[in-house]
Amino acid sequence: MADFSVRSDSVDVEQIMRQIRARIREKRGVDYTEAELQQLANVKLDKFLDPRGIGSDLVDQFRRHRVVSPEPPKFVFEDTTLYDTHRGLLRTIRKILHPILKLFINPNPLIHAMHVQAQVNAEFHRRFRQREEMDPLFYEVIHNLVLEVTRLGIEVHNLKMRTESLSSRLDFDERRGRSLEQVVQYRPGALQRPAGATGQTPGPSPAPMAAQPSEGGRPPAGVPEGGRLDGGTGPGGERRRRRRRRRRRPGQTMADAAGASSAPHGATGPAGSAGSPGPAPADGESDGPDEGASDQ
Amino acid sequence: MKIAVAVQRYGADISGGAELHARYITERLARHAEVEVLTTCARDYITWRNELPAGDDTVNGIRVRRFPVSRPRNTDDFGRRSQLVFERRHSMADELAWLESEGPTSPALIRHIRRVRDAFDFFVFFSYRYPHAWHGARAVPDKAVLVPTAERDTAAGLSIFPAVFRSVRALMFNSLEERALLQGVSGGPIPGVVVGVGSEIPERTQPWRFRKKFHVKRPFAIYIGRIDENKGCAELFAFFERYAVMYPQGLDLVLVGSRVLEVPKHPRVRYVGFLSDEDKFDALAAADLLIMPSPFESLSMVALEAWALGKPVLANGRCDVLRGQCVRSHGGLYYETFEEFAEALYALEASGPLAGPLGRSGREFFRRHYTWPVIERKYLEMFDRLKREPAPAHAVPLPGWLARRRRNLRPAREIVDAVPRGPVVA
Numbered sequence: 009m010a011d012f013s014v015r016s017d018s019v020d021v022e023q024i025m026r027q028i029r030a031r032i033r034e035k036r037g038v039d040y041t042e043a044e045l046q047q048l049a050n051v052k053l054d055k056f057l058d059p060r061g062i063g064s065d066l067v068d069q070f071r072r073h074r075v076v077s078p079e080p081p082k083f084v085f086e087d088t089t090l091y092d093t094h095r096g097l098l099r100t101i102r103k104i105l106h107p108i109l110k111l112f113i114n115p116n117p118l119i120h121a122m123h124v125q126a127q128v129n130a131e132f133h134r135r136f137r138q139r140e141e142m143d144p145l146f147y148e149v150i151h152n153l154v155l156e157v158t159r160l161g162i163e164v165h166n167l168k169m170r171t172e173s174l175s176s177r178l179d180f181d182e183r184r185g186r187s188l189e190q191v192v193q194y195r196p197g198a199l200q201r202p203a204g205a206t207g208q209t210p211g212p213s214p215a216p217m218a219a220q221p222s223e224g225g226r227p228p229a230g231v232p233e234g235g236r237l238d239g240g241t242g243p244g245g246e247r248r249r250r251r252r253r254r255r256r257r258p259g260q261t262m263a264d265a266a267g268a269s270s271a272p273h274g275a276t277g278p279a280g281s282a283g284s285p286g287p288a289p290a291d292g293e294s295d296g297p298d299e300g301a302s303d304q
Numbered sequence: 305m306k307i308a309v310a311v312q313r314y315g316a317d318i319s320g321g322a323e324l325h326a327r328y329i330t331e332r333l334a335r336h337a338e339v340e341v342l343t344t345c346a347r348d349y350i351t352w353r354n355e356l357p358a359g360d361d362t363v364n365g366i367r368v369r370r371f372p373v374s375r376p377r378n379t380d381d382f383g384r385r386s387q388l389v390f391e392r393r394h395s396m397a398d399e400l401a402w403l404e405s406e407g408p409t410s411p412a413l414i415r416h417i418r419r420v421r422d423a424f425d426f427f428v429f430f431s432y433r434y435p436h437a438w439h440g441a442r443a444v445p446d447k448a449v450l451v452p453t454a455e456r457d458t459a460a461g462l463s464i465f466p467a468v469f470r471s472v473r474a475l476m477f478n479s480l481e482e483r484a485l486l487q488g489v490s491g492g493p494i495p496g497v498v499v500g501v502g503s504e505i506p507e508r509t510q511p512w513r514f515r516k517k518f519h520v521k522r523p524f525a526i527y528i529g530r531i532d533e534n535k536g537c538a539e540l541f542a543f544f545e546r547y548a549v550m551y552p553q554g555l556d557l558v559l560v561g562s563r564v565l566e567v568p569k570h571p572r573v574r575y576v577g578f579l580s581d582e583d584k585f586d587a588l589a590a591a592d593l594l595i596m597p598s599p600f601e602s603l604s605m606v607a608l609e610a611w612a613l614g615k616p617v618l619a620n621g622r623c624d625v626l627r628g629q630c631v632r633s634h635g636g637l638y639y640e641t642f643e644e645f646a647e648a649l650y651a652l653e654a655s656g657p658l659a660g661p662l663g664r665s666g667r668e669f670f671r672r673h674y675t676w677p678v679i680e681r682k683y684l685e686m687f688d689r690l691k692r693e694p695a696p697a698h699a700v701p702l703p704g705w706l707a708r709r710r711r712n713l714r715p716a717r718e719i720v721d722a723v724p725r726g727p728v729v730a
Contacts, residue, residue: 019634019658019661019662019665020634021630021631021634021635021636021637021638021662022631024637024651024658025637025638025644025648028637028644028647028648028651029644031647032643032644032647035643120380120384123384124380124384127387
């Protein structure tokens with residue numbers, strides 16, 4: 009609608025019609041380009057309609073029915089036909105005697121009936137011919153429909169595949185997200201490890217701890233004002249230790265695991281698991297969510 | 305001034321286009337002159353059966369004289385003769401027989417016109433294609449004014465008519481396209497002026513009354529007229545059903561008028577039957593636009609009424625007259641294909657940018673050309689001019705008995721097809 013340019017009340021109908029026609033042309037162009045139309049016109053039904061695949065004998069039926077009927081004899085009956093002859097004299101005599109004939113019989117209804125019959129025949133044949141001429145058109149229409157259905161089928165198939173791909177990517181992203189959540193959540197654990205285990209400076213780093221939410225999203229209960237968290241005592245500390253044990257891989261020592269979980273202090277994301285023996289990103293991506301899931 | 309109006313049918317309840325046109329003009333001229341109507345006893349335009357009593361009558365204060373039709377129409381005979389003169393080489397006798405076969409044939413009416421020719425200043429004949437106009441105009445050529453109400457139909461190509469067009473004092477055309485058609489078939493200029501007809505537009509309409517009475521809630525386009533295939537309704541239905549699929553939130557279609565063609569059962573197509581003038585104008589005022597799908601019109605009065613109410617019109621572009629009126633008035637759009645129909649209908653919705661300006665242009669066009677003072681003035685000026693100018697001698701005589709029977713005339717269809725198509729843009 010916004011395409012029409014109307015300046016106040018000075019409308020020009022012919023200009024509007026030109027705009028409408030341009031829009032129609034434009035729409036057609038969007039639906040089918042000239043090349044596509046050409047392609048549609050050239051491609052035959054047989055190419056798309058495989059009777060073995062679809063279970064239809066449409067093509068054969070069309071072929072069977074495309075027969076041209078023979079021309080029926082043409083019969084024209086006018087008011088002069090009864091008296092017609094190639095002999096001019098005889099025709100004149102008949103015309104002269106016509107009033108006498110009308111004394112005995114009335115030929116007008118006969119003439120009228122025959123005339124109407126001739127018209128009916130002509131009309132019937134015309135319609136029949138029209139129908140025959142329409143058959144190839146129907147063939148073409150069906151052909152184009154099959155073409156479109158095939159095209160839509162392919163499109164639907166592609167869309168299904170895209171949907172599957174998207175859902176698997178979404179699934180992956182969810183798992184990755186959970187994995188990252190786990191990594192951040194276990195940062196406090198790194199504070200509890202023995203000071204000499206990694207050779208790093210022992211002692212807590214209270215500021216991040218205070219900001220870290222608990223599982224329920226609230227600030228962790230029992231965090232002292234000074235920010236020191238006693239992870240080694242109490243039920244919370246026991247639970248974390250259990251988790252840490254579960255996360256430890258075969259062949260991985262407690263110290264390794266602690267080193268891995270402390271890494272995020274300096275690194276970001278899954279790269280924090282670089283201290284583990286396996287390939288870092290893969291491990292971080294695949295193992296994390298499973299662990300998180302078991303915890304929740 | 306005394307004026308006789310001769311028309312094939314006449315009555316307050318007769319609503320054919322030419323007949324209504326004749327009644328409106330008669331009632332308006334009666335304010336300025338003494339007017340009498342000469343007509344037949346027929347009511348039905350298919351059979352021309354004598355249904356009204358012969359003799360004097362009064363319709364809306366106008367004196368009406370009715371004359372009996374000599375025989376009803378034989379449709380088979382008429383069809384056969386039409387086929388002959390429209391499609392094959394034929395003679396003038398064939399054309400005259402066609403004219404008699406078409407009807408309404410009323411020798412008493414023609415005799416009366418001859419008898420009272422001196423009692424009237426002018427005889428205004430409506431509809432060129434009927435015997436009363438052809439014989440009547442030949443009976444009083446020096447006083448005859450013809451309102452042809454011609455559409456682009458094949459009968460216009462018959463050779464018996466151009467002589468009448470040239471012999472009458474003036475023709476009152478409905479549109480520029482009608483004049484171009486009749487000049488085309490006559491092979492040269494013919495005297496006359498483009499006038500048209502006005503309409504009784506109510507001072508105030510109440511769209512909500514129509515919506516309430518007929519429970520119409522959604523916005524709609526309206527068609528007013530006979531629901532008939534000849535009026536393009538079959539194509540309209542087919543197009544609208546496709547449009548409804550394309551625009552599920554688009555306009556509904558409301559149909560008003562007598563029904564000859566079956567109306568499709570569609571949730572967005574509503575047939576409300578034949579309406580009184582009050583309801584009709586309320587409906588028109590409630591509509592977003594008027595659709596005129598007819599391919600043959602000499603002047604669409606309902607289109608003029610829509611413009612008078614400031615409603616745009618969507619017309620069949622294959623009808624030269626409607627298309628020309630839309631182009632000249634800037635009051636409507638036209639279509640020839642479904643794509644154009646759908647786009648134009650969408651563009652003309654009241655909420656769109658076109659409906660307002662087009663409606664206003666249409667109203668201005670109506671006000672300038674089709675209000676009653678304008679129409680009356682054109683008629684009266686024409687009568688004044690004809691009074692001042694000398695009348696031509698006689699009607700063109702018919703050829704002799706043998707010449708009339710010579711089959712040397714081209715089919716009427718060929719002649720009409722040879723006349724250039726398209727709107728006349730002044």
